[in-house]
Amino acid sequence: MSGVKTPIILVNFKTYIEATGDRALKLAEAASKVSLETGVCIGLAPQIADLRMVAQSVDLPVFAQHIDPIKPGSHTGHILPESVKSAGAVGTLINHSERRLKLADIDAAIARARELGLVTVVCANNASVSAASASLNPNMIAVEPPELIGTGIPVSKAKPEVVTNTIENVRRVNSEVTILCGAGITNGDDVSAAIKLGTEGVLVASGIVKAKDPYKVLSEFADAILRV
Amino acid sequence: MSGVKTPIILVNFKTYIEATGDRALKLAEAASKVSLETGVCIGLAPQIADLRMVAQSVDLPVFAQHIDPIKPGSHTGHILPESVKSAGAVGTLINHSERRLKLADIDAAIARARELGLVTVVCANNASVSAASASLNPNMIAVEPPELIGTGIPVSKAKPEVVTNTIENVRRVNSEVTILCGAGITNGDDVSAAIKLGTEGVLVASGIVKAKDPYKVLSEFADAILRV
Amino acid sequence: MSGVKTPIILVNFKTYIEATGDRALKLAEAASKVSLETGVCIGLAPQIADLRMVAQSVDLPVFAQHIDPIKPGSHTGHILPESVKSAGAVGTLINHSERRLKLADIDAAIARARELGLVTVVCANNASVSAASASLNPNMIAVEPPELIGTGIPVSKAKPEVVTNTIENVRRVNSEVTILCGAGITNGDDVSAAIKLGTEGVLVASGIVKAKDPYKVLSEFADAILRV
Amino acid sequence: MSGVKTPIILVNFKTYIEATGDRALKLAEAASKVSLETGVCIGLAPQIADLRMVAQSVDLPVFAQHIDPIKPGSHTGHILPESVKSAGAVGTLINHSERRLKLADIDAAIARARELGLVTVVCANNASVSAASASLNPNMIAVEPPELIGTGIPVSKAKPEVVTNTIENVRRVNSEVTILCGAGITNGDDVSAAIKLGTEGVLVASGIVKAKDPYKVLSEFADAILRV
Numbered sequence: 001m002s003g004v005k006t007p008i009i010l011v012n013f014k015t016y017i018e019a020t021g022d023r024a025l026k027l028a029e030a031a032s033k034v035s036l037e038t039g040v041c042i043g044l045a046p047q048i049a050d051l052r053m054v055a056q057s058v059d060l061p062v063f064a065q066h067i068d069p070i071k072p073g074s075h076t077g078h079i080l081p082e083s084v085k086s087a088g089a090v091g092t093l094i095n096h097s098e099r100r101l102k103l104a105d106i107d108a109a110i111a112r113a114r115e116l117g118l119v120t121v122v123c124a125n126n127a128s129v130s131a132a133s134a135s136l137n138p139n140m141i142a143v144e145p146p147e148l149i150g151t152g153i154p155v156s157k158a159k160p161e162v163v164t165n166t167i168e169n170v171r172r173v174n175s176e177v178t179i180l181c182g183a184g185i186t187n188g189d190d191v192s193a194a195i196k197l198g199t200e201g202v203l204v205a206s207g208i209v210k211a212k213d214p215y216k217v218l219s220e221f222a223d224a225i226l227r228v
Numbered sequence: 229m230s231g232v233k234t235p236i237i238l239v240n241f242k243t244y245i246e247a248t249g250d251r252a253l254k255l256a257e258a259a260s261k262v263s264l265e266t267g268v269c270i271g272l273a274p275q276i277a278d279l280r281m282v283a284q285s286v287d288l289p290v291f292a293q294h295i296d297p298i299k300p301g302s303h304t305g306h307i308l309p310e311s312v313k314s315a316g317a318v319g320t321l322i323n324h325s326e327r328r329l330k331l332a333d334i335d336a337a338i339a340r341a342r343e344l345g346l347v348t349v350v351c352a353n354n355a356s357v358s359a360a361s362a363s364l365n366p367n368m369i370a371v372e373p374p375e376l377i378g379t380g381i382p383v384s385k386a387k388p389e390v391v392t393n394t395i396e397n398v399r400r401v402n403s404e405v406t407i408l409c410g411a412g413i414t415n416g417d418d419v420s421a422a423i424k425l426g427t428e429g430v431l432v433a434s435g436i437v438k439a440k441d442p443y444k445v446l447s448e449f450a451d452a453i454l455r456v
Numbered sequence: 457m458s459g460v461k462t463p464i465i466l467v468n469f470k471t472y473i474e475a476t477g478d479r480a481l482k483l484a485e486a487a488s489k490v491s492l493e494t495g496v497c498i499g500l501a502p503q504i505a506d507l508r509m510v511a512q513s514v515d516l517p518v519f520a521q522h523i524d525p526i527k528p529g530s531h532t533g534h535i536l537p538e539s540v541k542s543a544g545a546v547g548t549l550i551n552h553s554e555r556r557l558k559l560a561d562i563d564a565a566i567a568r569a570r571e572l573g574l575v576t577v578v579c580a581n582n583a584s585v586s587a588a589s590a591s592l593n594p595n596m597i598a599v600e601p602p603e604l605i606g607t608g609i610p611v612s613k614a615k616p617e618v619v620t621n622t623i624e625n626v627r628r629v630n631s632e633v634t635i636l637c638g639a640g641i642t643n644g645d646d647v648s649a650a651i652k653l654g655t656e657g658v659l660v661a662s663g664i665v666k667a668k669d670p671y672k673v674l675s676e677f678a679d680a681i682l683r684v
Numbered sequence: 685m686s687g688v689k690t691p692i693i694l695v696n697f698k699t700y701i702e703a704t705g706d707r708a709l710k711l712a713e714a715a716s717k718v719s720l721e722t723g724v725c726i727g728l729a730p731q732i733a734d735l736r737m738v739a740q741s742v743d744l745p746v747f748a749q750h751i752d753p754i755k756p757g758s759h760t761g762h763i764l765p766e767s768v769k770s771a772g773a774v775g776t777l778i779n780h781s782e783r784r785l786k787l788a789d790i791d792a793a794i795a796r797a798r799e800l801g802l803v804t805v806v807c808a809n810n811a812s813v814s815a816a817s818a819s820l821n822p823n824m825i826a827v828e829p830p831e832l833i834g835t836g837i838p839v840s841k842a843k844p845e846v847v848t849n850t851i852e853n854v855r856r857v858n859s860e861v862t863i864l865c866g867a868g869i870t871n872g873d874d875v876s877a878a879i880k881l882g883t884e885g886v887l888v889a890s891g892i893v894k895a896k897d898p899y900k901v902l903s904e905f906a907d908a909i910l911r912v
Binding site: 323325328329330331332333334335352353354356357359360361363364365400401 | 551
Binding site: 012016045051066070078080083084087097149 | 250273278293311312321378
């Protein structure tokens with residue numbers, strides 16, 4: 001997976017104003033610095049409009065936040081997998097809880113990404129949806145209980161059973177997929193807890209993007225990973 | 229409307245592979261040349277991933293193909309109006325027949341675009357939907373019968389009554405909105421016919437993007453506009 | 457409009473358990489009694505699964521809560537206009553804020569309903585969406601600010617300007633459409649206020665369905681209408 | 685599963701006019717006669733507006749064509765699982781290719797159906813989606829290649845590998861779920877072929893609904909099942 005290695009900290013920029021345009025670039029540079037200093041892999045998922053600019057500016061793996069399960073053609077206003085690939089993405093989120101897809105479209109989006117060599121991170125809201133997603137053979141699964149997203153209440157500490165059930169259910173159908181968790185992750189302890197539960201990384205958004213000093217919090221995340 | 233003037237040729241790049249990445253740039257340059265040579269306004273609607281690159285490369289008004297009716301925040305995988313504005317767009321298509329929106333979302337998307345000073349081009353499939361759209365006070369309406377899109381059968385010649393009915397219905401509710409038409413427009417005659425019917429420009433996609441020589445066809449379009 | 461007259465109290469059963477199955481029937485009977493006693497028109501919008509049973513049991517105009525803009529054919533799981541007509545509906549809600557439609561689909565749903573002689577009540581969230589809807593020539597418009605739905609804070613008293621702006625905007629494009637308002641209507645005063653603002657009735661849900669004694673509250677509503 | 689046994693012929697009425705209102709009833713009676721005569725289980729999936737009438741008229745297991753993954757409440761225009769249960773349904777289709785759901789909604793719809801004791805038949809377009817669906821533990825999976833639906837080209841003969849791959853993939857994650865297949869099934873041979881491939885029944889629509897004599901074709905289907 002082009003530059004992607006585990007454990008990974010995957011930063012979802014969402015459509016936060018703090019991570020739009022020039023501010024996306026600044027955040028990417030902070031992440032790049034942390035990755036260089038610690039050796040920990042940090043993936044970035046900026047908005048589509050900022051994707052090329054971010055990919056050209058830093059040497060980190062860049063992900064789209066979404067692709068549509070389409071081939072080139074008449075699909076005005078949709079996200080063509082080829083377009084994000086050509087803009088420098090090495091992978092993509094699929095089915096984030098804020099951009100859920102129909103099951104057949106998750107299957108088709110994974111197929112299209114695979115065809116183009118894009119790393120797929122399918123997001124899931126619970127253990128059973130994680131297993132269903134894993135059975136479609138993406139590269140990674142990220143389980144995020146939607147009720148914790150953006151709350152600062154870390155899944156890895158508040159709902160560890162969601163994470164362990166996910167790992168258990170996923171492993172029954174897929175022994176290889178990388179498993180991440182997310183939602184409410186805001187400090188190094190939350191990251192350590194996630195890794196100790198058996199995940200290979202975290203998907204994080206507001207915890208980094210809305211931090212006063214993203215560099216500092218990302219450094220703490222990376223250190224937590226190194227210490228586990 | 230920032231650099232936008234009428235009559236206008238608005239080129240929708242859709243998700244055609246011929247207008248993705250580097251090829252989007254090439255197409256934009258051809259359009260730029262025609263606009264410089266003829267003085268006719270040519271708007272470009274590339275894919276979101278190519279928007280900033282295109283906007284930075286040519287001095288033509290660039291449009292997003294779609295925006296979501298959202299404010300900055302937790303909207304992973306969506307198109308934030310601020311993000312396309314910051315990438316250099318001066319306007320946006322809304323409700324293209326390949327990316328139709330709920331009525332309340334068209335209303336909200338227009339409101340968000342207006343807030344940011346983005347020119348709005350609402351697409352509509354017939355005269356009554358055009359009038360409903362026009363009552364929401366966008367800057368432009370583009371009527372396109374979906375059954376003709378991509379066929380090479382020009383709306384302006386095959387279904388002139390759709391265009392004239394649209395103008396009539398729209399004018400009953402809105403005396404100022406710019407009216408474009410599209411679908412099947414492939415040569416200068418189709419463009420002339422559209423202008424003679426009372427529109428102030430055309431929305432075109434495959435007729436330009438899939439032309440062997442887009443520069444040549446765009447020149448023909450521009451000449452047709454100058455001759456009317 | 458088959459049995460429909462104004463002023464009207466239109467009761468949306470939503471998917472409240474208090475208005476499902478046998479309890480839908482009981483509610484319909486209470487409404488029927490009030491209508492017989494007062495002469496005020498009360499329309500009922502039960503769930504699709506209860507529609508035929510309700511229509512066969514009471515002599516009130518029955519509405520579907522939604523129709524899909526489809527013709528008979530391969531549309532598994534959708535609501536065919538013919539099916540609700542054949543089950544006894546005389547009309548249908550379209551575009552309720554809990555079941556919003558794409559603009560082109562509102563247009564098509566109105567056309568299909570008209571074809572079958574079904575009375576159309578298009579719901580809208582604000583004055584501009586109301587006007588856009590009215591330009592499509594439905595029989596009725598019901599404006600409901602979604603933020604007040606289910607709150608018990610009556611639109612007619614808390615946001616009278618939404619109602620008066622709606623009437624003003626709608627009348628600019630359509631002089632005939634019946635205008636209702638809804639959201640938060642829970643007592644006779646709210647109904648009187650709505651009528652005094654210039655509407656010809658109310659769309660109501662929880663205020664009736666979740667009332668301890670729906671018969672009593674409906675009677676109060678009807679009396680308020682008669683007193684205005 | 686209340687009255688449901690395998691092998692099963694599950695007849696999807698779709699929104700065919702030949703299976704709407706009174707004609708739904710006639711079709712149900714034909715099916716009932718065949719089931720009584722042959723002992724073969726025939727399930728019926730009429731439109732929601734006809735569900736109660738059909739369920740009250742015949743002693744066959746009746747299915748909804750769709751349920752929404754909702755609890756009682758403010759969901760105007762949606763299909764509440766309780767409403768179809770109360771109308772007499774013993775089960776429901778979920779995720780038919782004409783009514784596809786988001787993955788998390790399939791999971792939630794299965795959970796809601798299970799809570800109410802409704803038999804779940806999740807439809808899937810290919811082997812991998814079938815396996816993903818099966819991992820969510822519905823009662824049945826029905827695989828239907830969408831490109832064959834309504835064509836009269838039987839999946840069981842034209843694409844037997846879709847059926848066998850589905851069985852293989854599904855069994856890897858779920859040893860108990862009943863597997864059906866559908867699309868293009870129009871005569872007894874197609875049914876025999878489906879059973880021989882290892883399915884426990886067929887999902888059929890136009891082959892029965894649009895047959896000149898549904899009783900005759902259903903009899904042929906039932907005989908084919910008995911002969912295998």
